[in-house]
Amino acid sequence: MPSEPEPAPLTERGARTRERLIAAxxxxxxxxxxxxxxVAHIARHAKVAYGSFYTYFPSKEAVFLEVADRLFQDMTENSLVPPAGPSPAARIRRANRAYYQAYLRNAKMMAIIEQVATFNEEFQEMRRKHRAASLGRSARAIARWQRAGLVAADLDPELAARALSAMVDHSLYLWLVQGDDAPGTERLLDTLDALFVRALGLPDTP
Incomplete structure (x- = not known):
């Protein structure tokens, strides 16, 4: 079967309307x-005619995927372990704080994300791809530290990246989304940094 033609490029006005719908x-x-x-709620909030919504998105699910895709790009823009910095411990500290700031920006949506993840397979696949890309960068950083003799050679880089990422991610989810009582931002982040660094056996130097 012939593939469907690509949609025509949006005009400048159309692009602005589409962005307004995404924000709304x-x-x-x-x-x-x-x-x-x-859909009626979204169109009304964007001050767009109900029927015009479907010029840009075929469904509520489609606009949600666009919102979620942008959120994940923001959340994973800085991998858990950035590629450069004065020391591995300093890189980890910087990454954890960048991730905290991204989580804070997106905390309200994260609760919705968890809701949709229970039933929407297309969304689940998108989330897996974003997470895999971020974890891959972290795993490669751990592997580099192994080659440099800073991390034990028998540690699986991918599994270590997954476990440490889950620790940071779930801690921030419980605090920022579920409202768990925490001792304060810096104390929480300092604790996550220390656990991350010590779990890998890295030197705790600035």
Missing amino acids: AREVFEERGFLDTR
Whole structure:
């Protein structure tokens, strides 16, 4: 079967309308949750005619995927272990703080993300791809430190990256989304840094 033709490029005005719909969708999802949001809510919030919504997105699910894709890009823009810095421990500290700031920007949507992840397979696949790319960068950093003799050679870089990422991610989720009582930002981040560095056996130097 012939493939469907690519949609025509948007005009400047069309691009602005599409961006307005994406921004409105995020705000409505954060306010109502995914299940209770309707296309009519998004269109009204964006001040766009109901029928015009479908010029840009075929469904509520499609605009949600766009919102989520941008969120994941923001969350994983800085991998858990950035490639350069004065020392491995300093890189980890910088990455954890960058991730905290990204999580703080996106905390309201993260609750919706977890809701949709329980039933939408297309969304689950998108999240896996973003996470795999970020974890891959972290695993490669750990492997470099192994070659430099800083991390034990018998440690699996990918599994270590997954475990340490899960520790940071879930700690921030419980604190920023679920509202768990925490002793303060710096104390929490310092603790996560220390656990990360010591788990890998890295020298704790600035």
